[in-house]
Amino acid sequence: MPLWNWRKRADFGLHWDGLDTSSAEIFLNSGIGNGANRRTIDRDSLGRIEAWLMDLPPAPYPFPVDAALAARGKSVFEAACAACHAFGGDKTGTPIPIDRLGTDRRRLESWTVAAARGFNALDRYAWRYRSFRKTGGYVAVALDGIWPRAPYLHNGSVPTLWDLLAPPERRPQRFHRGHIEFDPKQVVFVSDARAAAAGGRLFDTTLPGNGNHGHEYGTDLPEPSKWALIEYLKTQ
Ligand code: HEC
Known part of the structure; x- marks a missing residue:
């Protein structure tokens, strides 16, 4: 939290x-x-x-943000996410x-x-x-400050913002937690083989309690809107 x-x-x-x-x-x-x-x-x-x-x-x-792309992402956020996630949103x-x-x-x-x-x-x-x-x-x-809060959801079952915006069946089933190297392209602490090699802990979404399903908001957005939204989220 x-x-x-x-x-x-x-x-x-x-x-x-x-x-x-x-x-x-x-x-x-x-x-x-x-x-x-x-x-x-x-x-x-x-x-x-x-x-x-x-x-x-x-x-x-801590890395550069594309301000024009983030501005486009702000309108996507306001339409699809703000009611639940902006301070002052209804829910x-x-x-x-x-x-x-x-x-x-x-x-x-x-x-x-x-x-x-x-x-x-x-x-x-x-x-x-x-x-x-x-x-x-x-x-x-x-x-606010969402960029270092991965892996996402209450059970930490989704490694990146991009994956959270993908339909659940396309989200990674297994990844590694606990590695400090940050990948600015994926906007995430590295959770792949590099994390495994550095001793990261395996997270298996098929185990009880670890499910990565649900929260399908934004999963049907076109790809460019998703990247714009992610750029905007970096500024939060
Ligand atoms: C109807 C309300 C609702 C909408 C709309 C919604 N979300 Fe969420 N969001 C939630 C809830 C509830 C959670 C916590 C779910 C859980 O942990 O199981 C959540 C969790 C998240 C998280 C994880 C937070 C964390 O600290 O791990 C992110 C990121 C997120 N939402 C992004 C978005 C984005 C981007 C959109 C718009 C495309 C969006 N959400 C739309 C309700 C919503």
Whole structure:
């Protein structure tokens, strides 16, 4: 998840399925989830991190951008993507029902009504959780600083923006994660044989939970519009 521009995400569903809406709760619970306990948790320092992330800007794209192509991509984005992905879009920050979205359901199903109730009922901390909930889909996230966020979707199942704009059956079934070399042509951290040789971890989309289907928005755009859209996304 992008840890920047959190002020702009103030009313977003947080975590991929939007299981909470309070950033303070997410920070506390992430501290607990990552090994702190009710005695060792350092709430002042978590508060400082949260305050710092509020207005932290994303890293700008570090390679040249074709401004004319990006300008064309902006109109494609506004027509096909902005309602779900621009700050201020009607659906941005809200969960999109899974049946419509079509991406892998396992992550969504791993969190239940009972889990949300259980977290909101916890009374052994100096604080109470109030905002855990169960939703019916994955959140339409904002795309600011999208270029280094690959692999894409909640389960990291799609290696490049180009692949996300391809019909699911043409998306790569296997690729490698965890390699730092960036390919400006593909707009992605290298995930092919070079990544494998450097010790990258194999990601297999045929395993349960790793499915790369769904999110077919933009897959029927003509190729030049796709490249224009990708050029525009570099500027976000
Ligand atoms: C109806 C709402 C909707 C529309 C329209 C839509 N998306 Fe999405 N998008 C989503 C949702 C929901 C997710 C998260 C899905 C998941 O992770 O399973 C997502 C995820 C993404 C991601 C991955 C984000 C990340 O951090 O991994 C990218 C990139 C993206 N969309 C690009 C686009 C582009 C480009 C368009 C326009 C062609 C578009 N989307 C149209 C709802 C939408």
